[in-house]
Amino acid sequence: MHRVLMLAFPVVQTLDVVGPLEVFAHASGLAPASHTVPYELTLAAPEAGSVATSCGVPLHASHGFAEIADPPDTLILAGGPGARAAARDPAIVDEVRRLAERAPRVATVCTGAFVLAATGLLDGRRAVTHWAHCRRLGERFPAVTVDPDAIFVVDGKFHTSAGVTAGIDLALALVERDHGRATALTIARELVVFLKRPGGQSQFSDHLLADGGEAREERFHTLGDWMRRHLAADLSVEALAERAAMSPRNFARRFRAAMGSTPGQYVQRLRLDAARRLLTGGDAPAQEIAALCGFGTVETMRLAFQRHLKIAPRDFRARFRPASVAPSPDP
DNA sequence: GTAACATCCCGCCATA
């Protein structure tokens, strides 16, 4: 059993936390062996109560770092709003160093690189972080060589990655090393389609986590959280604007600036996300799933799947259902 | 597959 531990500072529902974890979670679901699961996932945060496990992957949440006795096989440091602050907290940095020194493999996503750099373990090594923070990383940690153009950088056992999609790429690379190219490609096929438009240009790109969202735009992130839990509600721009006490025009504009995608795109993504989890995670009828996720009809859901994933919900369920539930997997 | 219909969302500009 390969243990993967992700540390987040703190956990919010951001893609740099969920994305890489989902890669490993799907790898677990695709395990051909019947008894062993290739990855055991744990998510931890420095403050009790800040762990969110609602992202649809099986997580064993633990609070605080000090109680984690044994270093994992792979240690991942997530980025996000609190990462740069965590890098200034000596207690947190000490705990991270203790784990990172002994873990055979260490990876960072986005601004998670700041925490790793603060431990001193990156001194004399090459690294990368989110493009908007590369300069700051180099200034704050002069002993680290920052490569601003890289998507992800591997130096010894240390892996650093740029933005959100880069974190997913990095996780895929680790899975590929562990289980081969075929497994990694199968996972990529499922995940990557969510991040690309049919034409190939990036739809939900790195600036989802761009700097602006550190505290000033907190309201949009909490709204996004509410939306995730109320997919069947009216999530039109007009309704959301009213909830945020803004005019529709201004709401749409500022939502885009804060979240990196337009309200409509964001809603669509949340609904597809929830639907594909319900499809692969249980056997509820499509009609029920469509209703739960806020698709007016099963036909609407079908079109949305077809448009964004190039596959019908029925086929999606058949293809990605975990091995333990599948009738008979064919090679 | 098509068509009618609804909603989204971005540029432009006036206003605060």
Added chain:
DNA sequence: AATATGGCGGGATGTT
């Protein structure tokens, strides 16, 4: 003067 906001038009996109 400079910036944020709100209304409008209408092509693009999504829904039924």
